[in-house]
């Protein structure tokens with residue numbers, strides 16, 4: 001079974017998150033364990049300090065190493081280099097998180113997600129206690145918590161039993177390197193916009209062909225990089241991470 005531990009100065013952000021939706025159901029059914037730990041519990045001083053000024057100068061603050069390394073050691077259950085958990089730091093400097101990475105991490109026993117804040121974390125934490133850094137995209141948010149939630153949702157969808165239908169996670173979008181086409185539900189006419197008649201024709205062959213064409217056209221228009229993915233990544237073989 002997969003256990004996910006999160007290290008954060010804002011553990012309360014994860015309380016509603018772990019109760020709701022598909023993830024809440026999975027935690028309740030015992031398909032997955034999820035716990036958020038308050039980094040300040042691993043401080044020693046009376047002000048429970050987790051940050052300090054950057055060496056070399058510059059704006060903002062940096063997360064100091066001691067609380068983070070001690071939290072990771074306590075939670076990942078590791079003192080030396082022996083690995084029983086995968087320790088991941090959310091970071092704009094990470095390698096790209098993807099559907100494929102999510103599928104691989106869902107096969108782990110123990111995932112520890114480390115959330116920074118401020119301008120980032122002391123490099124020695126990464127050297128001493130982090131296995132890999134991952135980025136959810138090329139934009140900067142204010143801390144690792146929202147990226148961690150994205151990772152948790154994407155990974156948990158691959159945990160057996162989490163989605164009702166075991167096909168759902170695979171068939172959706174990116175595994176096939178295609179965007180989804182448009183979807184419709186009732187009513188047939190909404191403010192003069194009608195559902196494409198082919199979808200109401202009952203001809204399953206024509207419906208499948210139409211959906212494939214829509215998906216191909218949309219992918220070519222919006223995400224041509226998905227169509228030529230291996231070339232775009234200089235023929236880097238897939239299936240790593």
Ligand code: JDQ
Pocket residue numbers: 090091092115116117118119120134135136137138139140141142143144145147
């Ligand atoms: C942290 C910050 C200035 C980072 C602090 C910790 N994909 C992705 N985007 N943003 C993050 C990840 C992320 C993750 C952890 C974070 C951003 N920040 C804010 C501020 C420079 C770098």
